[in-house]
Amino acid sequence: MNRSGHGRSSRWSGAALLVALSSLLLAAGPGGSGQPVQPAQPGAAGRPLESAPCSLRVMVEDLRGALADGSPSLQRYMLTLLKEAALRMPVDELRAAFAAERDPKVLEALGIALATRASNTGEPAVIESIVDRARGDADPALRAAALSGLRGVGSVEMMNKARGATYADFLRDPAPAVRAAAVDKLVHEDAQVYFGHEGPVSDAAVKAAAASSDPALAARLLAEVSMEAAGPESVATLVQQLGSADPTLRAAAARALGGVGGAHSETARRALVERYGADDAREVRVAILEGLVQLGLGGARPVLESLRGVDPELGPEIDAWLQVLAMNLQQWSIILREKQRLRP
Amino acid sequence: MAKTPTGVLPSRTFAITLLCAVAVALALPSSSTAATKTARGPICESTARVGSTTFYSCNGSTHTALDISNQSCSEWNHRGMILGSVKYNLFGGCAANCANPPPNPNCNGGAGNYYVVNGANGWEFRQLHFNPSVNTFTRTCDRCALGLVGATGHAFGAHSHSDNRQFGTRKSAWYTSVGTTCGTSGFCDRVVGKPTL
Numbered sequence: 038m039n040r041s042g043h044g045r046s047s048r049w050s051g052a053a054l055l056v057a058l059s060s061l062l063l064a065a066g067p068g069g070s071g072q073p074v075q076p077a078q079p080g081a082a083g084r085p086l087e088s089a090p091c092s093l094r095v096m097v098e099d100l101r102g103a104l105a106d107g108s109p110s111l112q113r114y115m116l117t118l119l120k121e122a123a124l125r126m127p128v129d130e131l132r133a134a135f136a137a138e139r140d141p142k143v144l145e146a147l148g149i150a151l152a153t154r155a156s157n158t159g160e161p162a163v164i165e166s167i168v169d170r171a172r173g174d175a176d177p178a179l180r181a182a183a184l185s186g187l188r189g190v191g192s193v194e195m196m197n198k199a200r201g202a203t204y205a206d207f208l209r210d211p212a213p214a215v216r217a218a219a220v221d222k223l224v225h226e227d228a229q230v231y232f233g234h235e236g237p238v239s240d241a242a243v244k245a246a247a248a249s250s251d252p253a254l255a256a257r258l259l260a261e262v263s264m265e266a267a268g269p270e271s272v273a274t275l276v277q278q279l280g281s282a283d284p285t286l287r288a289a290a291a292r293a294l295g296g297v298g299g300a301h302s303e304t305a306r307r308a309l310v311e312r313y314g315a316d317d318a319r320e321v322r323v324a325i326l327e328g329l330v331q332l333g334l335g336g337a338r339p340v341l342e343s344l345r346g347v348d349p350e351l352g353p354e355i356d357a358w359l360q361v362l363a364m365n366l367q368q369w370s371i372i373l374r375e376k377q378r379l380r381p
Numbered sequence: 382m383a384k385t386p387t388g389v390l391p392s393r394t395f396a397i398t399l400l401c402a403v404a405v406a407l408a409l410p411s412s413s414t415a416a417t418k419t420a421r422g423p424i425c426e427s428t429a430r431v432g433s434t435t436f437y438s439c440n441g442s443t444h445t446a447l448d449i450s451n452q453s454c455s456e457w458n459h460r461g462m463i464l465g466s467v468k469y470n471l472f473g474g475c476a477a478n479c480a481n482p483p484p485n486p487n488c489n490g491g492a493g494n495y496y497v498v499n500g501a502n503g504w505e506f507r508q509l510h511f512n513p514s515v516n517t518f519t520r521t522c523d524r525c526a527l528g529l530v531g532a533t534g535h536a537f538g539a540h541s542h543s544d545n546r547q548f549g550t551r552k553s554a555w556y557t558s559v560g561t562t563c564g565t566s567g568f569c570d571r572v573v574g575k576p577t578l
Contacts, residue, residue, distance in 0.1 A: 153466075156466045156523040157523045157524055157525055159522060189465055190466040190521075190523065191468065229416065229465070230466050230468070231468055232499060234468075235468065368502065370502075
């Protein structure tokens, strides 16, 4: 058995490396000093583990093997191990590994490690190599994987500081996989990094949606990214998209307008009411009613009543909303749930 | 050697068992609006310890938060505790302090210099009392240095106060659920809680 090798066949080396890195993660302080490796525990076949060099190359090869045929737990562990170890590795070594990688899954993992490093140390320039790869690689799968490497960090802020590439650029990519990765990334960042409160992320999503030639992707961005802190330009763009040719996109814009902040609520309400009379697509009108309720909550009753005569077929929909509003519920997610219970 | 239910190779099976010895905490993904995050200690020094939890010094009046100290002041970084990138919103303006009692205990209502991470549905995570440094500004980051362990506001002795609140009410389950109590390590590689955000 090759104990010092770096390939996938080097199972023992990988296990020993885990011990070394575990000690590193447990003990490293501000100066980076760690406890000595304790190779006393027996391995899978009763042999004592031996310490192995803590090199990025070995770790990447072990990760590659885990991603190829390891259990989900091992994959998750190896991904986390790389991400944590990257906080203390030479950044140039990480960049070089990222630049040389050709396997999409490993590339994404290395991107996540680099981006986490950038987030931890406050060096947005570190993500330039990720953005460059996501824009410039000839292989669409690698461009998408590089972009997915930004998952979990404040990439909109970092990209603004680092270079100026935007998500609108990625939504113009010719490859569907890259465009889908950009949408996934923005939705994740909005929900998991900012919990829906970050205006620049909302604005980036609206701009990206406007730049997209794929109405389904644009609709997903508008439907899933919070507009709570969207700026006036974004609100104006959403109003424009109420007139889009695609009904799914119009419906998403209507729901997005329902989520804008108080400063823009009157603009949004007027646009929604106007569109309700002009639009003949049922799904758009249903979305407009939802948007109006979210904007006004209990105060939306008069406007709902005023729209009854526009489309008698939607009378039961308006009745359902009025019934839910009469419950005086305090949270939008619960209001939505009750509405769906009454009238899915 | 028994195989795991997933049937992984023996060496990998063993590798998984090493998880027990590794302080790598995994953030739990959540499909709900509010999510559970992982919080680690705010001080990267092994002597950092929890001094107060639900009650001051664990037997005093109500506190419902974690106080963590390494008995130093304006020396060690006060780091963001949430594992993963989140936005730390700064509420600053208090002069650095290491004196006990503090000369300006009412600064920012007693919180001193502090950061707030705003979550969903009224949830928030706060870190209080730090002294300012070059790293003190509103930022989105993953366990970055936010300031120095200090004693601004109503702080008798330099420490990091952290709490998890919903609509202003402090909760305790985020740290009791992982067994954090007085004397628990507050080192930056140790999980001290699972706050909701």
